[in-house]
Each structure stands twice: as structure tokens, then as C-alpha cells.
Amino acid sequence: MGVAPQLSAFEAALAASLPAGELRAALETAGLPHRRIEAWKWSDLRAALAKAPARAGMLSVNASRKADEITTLDRQPDLLMPRLAAGLSEGCPVYALKDGESLSLDFEGSEGASHHIAAVNVPAGVSATLHERYRVVAGGFANIALRIVLGEGATLTRIVEQDASPNGVLVVTTGIDLSPRAKLHQTTLGFGAKLARLETHITHAGEGAQLVLGGSYLVASGLHLDQTGIVRHTGTNGATRELFKGAAAKGGRGVFQGKIHVEQAAQKTDAQMNHRGLLLGDGAEIYAKPELEIYADDVVCAHGNALGAVDDEALFYMRQRGLSEARARAVLTRSFLAEPLDAIEDETVREALLARLDAALEAVS
Amino acid sequence: MPAVKETIEDVRRLEADKYKYGFTTEIEQEFAPKGLNEDIVRFISEKKGEPQWMLDWRLDAYRRWVEMEEPTWANVHHPKIDYQDAYYYAAPKNAAKYKSLDEVPAELLETYKKLGIPLREAEVLLGVEGAEDRTAAEAREAPKVAVDAVFDSVSVATTFKKELEKAGVIFMPISEALQEYPDLVRQYLGSVVPVTDNYFATLNSAVFSDGSFVYVPPGVRCPMELSTYFRMNAQGTGQFERTLIIADKGAYVSYLEGCTAPMRDENQLHAAVVELVALDDAEIKYSTVQNWWPGDAEGKGGVYNFVTKRADCRGRNSKVSWTQVETGSAITWKYPSCVLRGDNSQGEFYSIAVTNGRQQADTGTKMIHLGRNTKSRIIAKGISAGRSDQTYRGLVSVHAKAEGARNFTQCDSLLIGDQCGAHTVPYIEAKTPKATLEHEATTSKLSDDQLFYARSRGLDEETAVALLVNGFCREVLQELPMEFAVEAQALLKVSLEGSVG
Numbered sequence: 001m002g003v004a005p006q007l008s009a010f011e012a013a014l015a016a017s018l019p020a021g022e023l024r025a026a027l028e029t030a031g032l033p034h035r036r037i038e039a040w041k042w043s044d045l046r047a048a049l050a051k052a053p054a055r056a057g058m059l060s061v062n063a064s065r066k067a068d069e070i071t072t073l074d075r076q077p078d079l080l081m082p083r084l085a086a087g088l089s090e091g092c093p094v095y096a097l098k099d100g101e102s103l104s105l106d107f108e109g110s111e112g113a114s115h116h117i118a119a120v121n122v123p124a125g126v127s128a129t130l131h132e133r134y135r136v137v138a139g140g141f142a143n144i145a146l147r148i149v150l151g152e153g154a155t156l157t158r159i160v161e162q163d164a165s166p167n168g169v170l171v172v173t174t175g176i177d178l179s180p181r182a183k184l185h186q187t188t189l190g191f192g193a194k195l196a197r198l199e200t201h202i203t204h205a206g207e208g209a210q211l212v213l214g215g216s217y218l219v220a221s222g223l224h225l226d227q228t229g230i231v232r233h234t235g236t237n238g239a240t241r242e243l244f245k246g247a248a249a250k251g252g253r254g255v256f257q258g259k260i261h262v263e264q265a266a267q268k269t270d271a272q273m274n275h276r277g278l279l280l281g282d283g284a285e286i287y288a289k290p291e292l293e294i295y296a297d298d299v300v301c302a303h304g305n306a307l308g309a310v311d312d313e314a315l316f317y318m319r320q321r322g323l324s325e326a327r328a329r330a331v332l333t334r335s336f337l338a339e340p341l342d343a344i345e346d347e348t349v350r351e352a353l354l355a356r357l358d359a360a361l362e363a364v365s
Numbered sequence: 366m367p368a369v370k371e372t373i374e375d376v377r378r379l380e381a382d383k384y385k386y387g388f389t390t391e392i393e394q395e396f397a398p399k400g401l402n403e404d405i406v407r408f409i410s411e412k413k414g415e416p417q418w419m420l421d422w423r424l425d426a427y428r429r430w431v432e433m434e435e436p437t438w439a440n441v442h443h444p445k446i447d448y449q450d451a452y453y454y455a456a457p458k459n460a461a462k463y464k465s466l467d468e469v470p471a472e473l474l475e476t477y478k479k480l481g482i483p484l485r486e487a488e489v490l491l492g493v494e495g496a497e498d499r500t501a502a503e504a505r506e507a508p509k510v511a512v513d514a515v516f517d518s519v520s521v522a523t524t525f526k527k528e529l530e531k532a533g534v535i536f537m538p539i540s541e542a543l544q545e546y547p548d549l550v551r552q553y554l555g556s557v558v559p560v561t562d563n564y565f566a567t568l569n570s571a572v573f574s575d576g577s578f579v580y581v582p583p584g585v586r587c588p589m590e591l592s593t594y595f596r597m598n599a600q601g602t603g604q605f606e607r608t609l610i611i612a613d614k615g616a617y618v619s620y621l622e623g624c625t626a627p628m629r630d631e632n633q634l635h636a637a638v639v640e641l642v643a644l645d646d647a648e649i650k651y652s653t654v655q656n657w658w659p660g661d662a663e664g665k666g667g668v669y670n671f672v673t674k675r676a677d678c679r680g681r682n683s684k685v686s687w688t689q690v691e692t693g694s695a696i697t698w699k700y701p702s703c704v705l706r707g708d709n710s711q712g713e714f715y716s717i718a719v720t721n722g723r724q725q726a727d728t729g730t731k732m733i734h735l736g737r738n739t740k741s742r743i744i745a746k747g748i749s750a751g752r753s754d755q756t757y758r759g760l761v762s763v764h765a766k767a768e769g770a771r772n773f774t775q776c777d778s779l780l781i782g783d784q785c786g787a788h789t790v791p792y793i794e795a796k797t798p799k800a801t802l803e804h805e806a807t808t809s810k811l812s813d814d815q816l817f818y819a820r821s822r823g824l825d826e827e828t829a830v831a832l833l834v835n836g837f838c839r840e841v842l843q844e845l846p847m848e849f850a851v852e853a854q855a856l857l858k859v860s861l862e863g864s865v866g
Contacts, residue, residue: 306802
């Protein structure tokens with residue numbers, strides 16, 4: 001901890017590609033995040049990249065339309081990974097969404113290390129959809145930082161799909177500002193990678209603003225998915241609902257880290273966070289840390305977390321009705337994981353995501 | 366006494382002398398020189414007449430400690446502790462026996478009176494001739510509590526020793542146990558909390574001065590509640606207690622730990638280690654009421670309570686239950702834990718933590734499920750008032766071989782006033798599909814509706830708050846042994862004084 005780490009060839013190359021300065025020094029002294037750093041306790045990025053080839057890769061971004069402008073990223077979470085992404089990207093494409101627009105952004109990381117930043121603005125009163133998709137090929141490391149700003153009364157539906165990327169490493173850090181009366185409904189569907197982390201930092205201004213975070217994950221053998229979300233309530237009368245459900249097959253690892261931070265000014269906050277995990281076989285692992293940090297007294301905050309296996313009684317019931325055990329398990333697991341996705345309003349999108357979930361379930365069972 | 370009147374009197378008493386236990390007894394004390402180095406460790410060991418292996422053990426711990434860094438992950442803030450600016454050994458100079466109570470220095474008697482220890486018991490504690498037999502005779506009718514009082518660092522005396530001996534129970538200061546049962550101590554000491562465990566436990570291993578030792582032989586149900594009063598007294602002395610309790614196969618013991626400390630200007634460090642070992646079918650119940658000096662309203666002074674408490678449910682079907690009521694200390698850093706090693710073993714943790722003024726508490730538990738069909742239950746109630754900050758930090762970890770493990774965790778926080786903080790940081794790790802883990806947490810303020818109702822029935826605000834808080838904590842209070850439940854309810858009331866209105 002206090003001792004400077006021995007940088008891997010990968011980290012050294014990453015540092016060398018940065019201009020001399022504070023960021024480079026930070027990487028050189030501490031290296032990439034590892035398990036001894038509290039926020040990365042269950043997702044050891046350093047270990048995952050220890051033997052990665054020290055060369056630059058390509059990140060292809062397939063957007064449904066051109067960016068409105070290319071600029072520099074003004075503000076983002078003060079964390080090493082997004083700072084690295086900003087430091088190693090050339091310019092930041094900015095998308096200003098129009099009312100009723102649906103923007104899709106597909107990211108694919110090639111072999112080697114690649115970095116990218118992008119910003120999405122949802123102006124006041126505008127209602128729009130953002131659909132992201134991430135995948136990384138084997139031997140690749142993609143580090144992406146996104147910045148999303150919702151103006152007053154804006155509404156955004158955000159869909160995030162993370163494809164199974166065996167032997168790829170992915171870190172996506174998103175900083176979101178929620179202005180008064182804005183609404184964000186975010187749903188993620190993830191399948192993991194050698195190590196994948198979807199990290200979201202949301203500043204919730206309250207005053208009628210509403211946040212719904214939903215997520216499903218299914219990690220097969222050898223895959224790791226970390227969903228980390230920090231919601232900071234800064235104003236009064238804010239509401240947050242979180243529901244994350246996931247399943248880990250034998251040899252798969254799921255990580256959920258959620259935090260709801262309520263500042264003293266954020267009186268009358270109503271926040272609930274729920275995480276449920278299913279362990280599908282021996283050697284499956286799920287780690288959870290649902291945190292509350294509360295400095296205001298007139299609030300209602302709760303979190304729940306439950307980990308276990310498929311309910312034996314339900315299983316018994318279905319077998320009585322003539323389903324094979326494997327089939328009964330699949331049905332129960334499917335209905336368990338589908339709940340966060342069921343909340344997606346757009347039927348086409350919802351059905352597409354459920355179909356992907358079904359295909360993935362087929363593959364693990 | 367009606368609740369209203371009782372509260373009013375409690376509050377009045379508090380105003381009268383602010384902190385009832387904030388007194389200092391002026392007795393001659395013997396100090397080791399200030400500071401910490403290998404010579405001090407040798408000095409402590411020599412004072413105790415310890416065997417060579419014990420000294421080596423301490424020195425090993427000290428050398429490791431010097432290399433360690435103080436942990437900073439807890440959600441507490443305090444000025445850096447100067448470990449060289451404290452005394453590591455203080456003993457009452459004259460621990461000799463008295464012929465009668467008249468010979469006992471008046472200050473010492475006064476201390477016991479303020480602590481609420483009955484005179485008869487005080488006689489025994491002070492070692493007055495013949496007192497033990499008289500007390501034992503009386504105790505046959507009255508409810509029994511055996512007390513091992515720790516006056517600063519040295520256990521002054523042990524009551525009810527004879528009756529316990531009859532049952533085969535060993536209950537004595539650990540320093541004496543080192544003389545009389547060195548093999549037993551050597552076998553278990555550090556087997557639950559190893560020397561290398563953490564910064565404060567390692568420091569304790571190097572400099573612990575005394576504490577309690579309990580051994581309950583196979584099949585014995587300890588005939589009485591065992592109890593220790595901890596008192597910190599001499600200015601600038603740290604308290605480094607070491608408690609070791611072993612319940613052999615099929616044994617049962619209930620242990621009560623109560624703490625009060627005098628008012629102090631400078632911060633006092635308390636780094637205790639408690640080790641519990643439960644073998645096959647054994648059960649240990651460990652209850653704590655902690656109300657050390659929390660510092661004044663501006664956060665000046667107060668005790669730093671950095672404690673390592675851990676139980677090893679080593680045997681099959683063993684059970685350990687921790688119950689704690691934490692109202693005192695400026696800073697609390699404490700996680701009574703259970704290692705559920707034996708198949709079918711059970712761990713329980715019931716906690717009430719109250720912080721007021723500028724107190725800070727980072728407390729919780731760890732339940733490590735290693736054996737099959739192990740069960741754990743965690744009920745934590747946190748109440749923050751004033752400008753205090755409180756964190757529940759807990760770990761539930763189920764290892765791959767712990768098939769059939771079950772955990773239920775519930776942590777509720779109550780906020781009184783808008784200047785305080787309440788935080789929940791649970792860590793949940795599952796590595797087998799054959800386990801079930803549940804966690805629930807809520808944070809809310811005192812319900813206005815309930816307060817209004819209580820007030821409309823004629824209760825003043827303070828009494829109404831006390832009533833609601835007691836209801837909020839009921840699940841934990843009912844786990845306490847009778848003697849403590851009453852004290853704990855009164856403490857909750859006094860601790861929250863001045864937090865409303």
C-alpha cells in the first residue's frame with residue numbers, strides 16, 4: 001500500500017504514452033486499481049491486465065449519427081480510469097439529443113489497449129433514448145468514459161448492453177448529472193468479460209427528479225462482471241429506485257457495489273436499493289456491498305440484498321407439473337432475471353433484450 | 366417508578382454531575398515510564414512474573430507492530446495518536462489485603478459506590494479478610510454474578526472464586542492464569558486473534574497488562590453469570606485488556622462486560638482483545654454495556670475504543686452470541702465476529718449503538734461461514750443524534766464448503782436531528798449455491814406520527830423519544846441478561862438527553 005508497486009510492462013507502456021504530468025505520475029506511483037483499493041476489492045484490474053500485451057489497440061465506435069461537435073471533456077468523476085480515458089483520447093464527441101431521438105452507440109475494443117470518451121446532453125424538457133453496446137475481443141482492453149447531462153425536466157431512457165467478452169477487459173465509467181425534475185431510467189444487461197466493470201456515478205439534484213436503475217446480469221464460467229453505482233442526492237425531494245438481479249454459473253463471478261449518498265441538504269429523499277443474486281452451481285461467486293451513507297434525517301432509505309439458489313419448493317412444484325429439472329431451473333432463473341428488463345417501456349427493445357437473455361441462459365444450462 | 370419520573374430524574378442526575386462516572390480516584394499508582402519500546406514490554410512481562418515464552422510472544426508482537434501501519438479505512442476521524450505519549454502499565458501500588466473495610470482507602474470505596482457495586486461485593490473485590498466466605502453464604506440465596514474488576518491494569522480481586530472452583534470453572538485474571546494454568550493459556554492465547562491480526566490487536570499482544578481468563582470444563586454449565594467491570598483510571602494510561610474464554614465440549618457460560626471510565630481531558634486509548642473458543646456443543650453468551658466517557662459537547666476528550674473481539678466456533682453444534690449496547694466512547698471501532706468453523710455452529714450478533722454529541726462509531730460484525738449448515742443472525746440498531754456519525758460495517762462470508770449455510774442480517778438506523786450521519790456498509794460474499802443470505806437495512810427518522818401520538822397521551826418530548834427508541838431497540842434489549850437490560854434502557858435514555866427540541 002505505502003510501497004510503490006512494481007509496474008507491469010502493460011502499466012509502464014500506458015504511463016509512457018501519457019504526457020508528463022500529474023496523471024502520469026499518479027499511474028506511475030499507484031499503478032492500475034487493484035484489490036487492495038477498497039472500491040476495487042473484488043475486481044482486480046491490475047491482476048486482470050498483468051500479462052496483457054503492452055501495445056495500443058483500436059476502439060471502433062459505431063454511432064447511429066454523427067456527433068454534434070468534438071470538444072474536450074469538461075467535467076467527469078475524479079477517478080483514475082476516466083481520467084486516463086480522457087488523457088489518452090483525442091477530443092470528445094458530444095451528442096446533443098433532440099426530442100424523441102434514439103441514439104445508439106456501439107463500442108468495440110480490438111486487441112491491445114484502447115481508450116475513448118464521449119458526452120451526451122439531453123437539453124431541458126427533451127425526452128430521448130440512448131442505447132449503448134460494448135464488446136471487447138480477446139486480448140483487448142477498452143477503457144471508456146462517458147458523460148451524460150440531463151437538463152431540467154429532461155427524460156432519458158438509457159439501455160446498456162455488455163456482450164460476453166471472454167479474455168477481454170472492459171471498464172466503462174459514466175458520470176451522470178440529473179437536474180431538477182429530470183427523469184432517468186437506466187437498464188443494463190451484462191454478461192461479463194475476463195473482467196468487466198460498469199461504473200456509474202450519478203449526481204441527483206432532487207426537486208422532483210426521478211432515477212430508476214435496473215440491471216440484469218448472467219455470468220458464465222470464467223467471466224466477471226462488476227456493476228458499481230454511486231448515487232449522490234444533493235437536493236430535496238429526490239427519488240431513487242434500484243433493482244439489480246443477477247446469476248452466476250459455475251466459475252462465474254458477479255459483483256454488485258451500490259451506494260446511496262444523501263447529503264444534509266437532500267431532505268425528503270426517498271431511496272431504495274435492491275440486489276438479488278442467484279448462484280447456479282458450485283464454484284459460482286457473487287459479492288455484494290449495498291451501502292447507505294446518510295447525512296439528512298428526514299429521509300426514507302432502505303436497501304435489501306439476498307443471495308441464494310433457486311427456490312427448492314418452486315422447483316418441486318414445477319417438476320410435479322411435468323417439467324424436467326433442467327427446464328424448471330431455466331424457467332425459474334429466466335423469470336428471476338427478467339424482472340429488471342420487464343420495466344423497459346419500448347416493447348421492441350425489451351423483447352430484444354429478453355431474447356438475448358434467453359440465448360445466454362440456453363448456453364449456460 | 367413511572368417512566369416519566371425516572372427519565373426526569375435521570376436527566377437531573379446527569380445535569381447535576383454531568384457524567385456520573387467522570388470521577389477520578391486518587392490512589393497511589395505504580396507506573397511504567399512513559400512511552401513504548403522493547404524495555405517497556407520486558408518491564409510489563411517481568412512485573413507479571415511471566416514465563417519466557419510469554420515474553421517472547423510479546424516481543425514478537427511488538428516487533429511486528431513497529432512495522433505495521435495504523436489502518437485508516439474506518440469512517441472515523443481523529444488526530445494522530447502519539448503512542449509514545451502514554452503509559453503502558455499502571456497498577457495500584459498497594460494491592461495488599463485489608464483486615465476490614467475500615468482500612469480500605471475511602472476513595473476506593475467511593476469508586477465502587479459510584480459504580481453501584483454492593484458493599485459486600487466490594488469487600489471481596491478489595492480482598493478484605495473472610496469476606497469471601499460470608500459473601501458466598503449470602504449469595505446462595507441471592508442471584509449470582511461473579512465479578513472480576515479491572516482497576517486500570519490489574520485485576521484487583523475475584524469474587525465467588527470458591528464456588529466456581531467447586532464447579533470446576535476457572536475464572537481469574539489472565540496474569541494469574543499464566544502462573545497457574547500456563548499450558549491452557551498457551552494452547553488458546555492468540556489462537557482466535559493471532560498476533561498478526563491487525564494494528565491494535567498486535568499492539569495489545571505486546572503490552573496487554575491483564576484481563577479475564579475463563580475456562581469451563583466439558584459438560585459444565587457455569588453456575589452464575591460471570592462479569593467484569595472495566596475501569597480506566599490513571600491519567601494518560603491506555604487500557605489493554607486481554608480476555609480469553611474457553612467453553613469446552615458441552616459447556617455453557619454467560620459473560621457480562623460493563624464499562625465506565627472517568628472524565629478526562631486528553632484522549633485515552635483502549636485497545637482490548639477478546640478471544641472466545643467454543644468446542645463441540647458448547648455455548649458462550651457475551652454481553653457488553655459500554656458507556657465510557659464520550660468526550661464533552663465540543664468533542665474534547667473521550668475514550669478511543671479500538672477493540673478486536675472474535676469468537677471461534679471450533680466445535681460441532683457450538684454457539685456464540687454477542688450482545689452489545691454501545692453508548693459511550695468518543696470513537697468506537699469494533700467488530701465482534703464469529704468464525705463458524707464447526708458444522709451446525711451458530712453465531713449471533715445483537716447490537717445497539719447510540720452516538721450523540723460528537724461521538725463517532727464504526728461498528729458491526731463479521732460472520733465467516735466455513736462449516737456445513739452454519740447459521741448466523743445479525744440485528745444491529747444504530748441511533749445517531751447531535752453531531753455524531755455512525756457506521757454499521759459488517760461482513761458475511763460463505764465459503765465454498767459451507768453448504769446449507771444461512772444468514773439473516775437486519776440493520777436499522779435512526780436519525781435524530783439533521784446534523785448527524787448514519788451509514789451502512791455491508792459486505793456479502795457467497796461462494797456456494799447451497800447457502801442463503803439475506804440482508805435488509807433501513808434508515809429513517811423518528812416517526813412524527815408516533816411522536817405526536819405519544820405526546821398527545823401526555824408524555825413530554827424527551828420521554829416520548831426515549832419510549833420510541835426503546836421500542837426501536839427492543840429486539841436487542843430482550844437478548845440482554847436481566848441485570849444489563851435495566852441498566853441498558855436507562856443508559857439509552859441518558860445518552861440521548863438533549864438530542865431533541
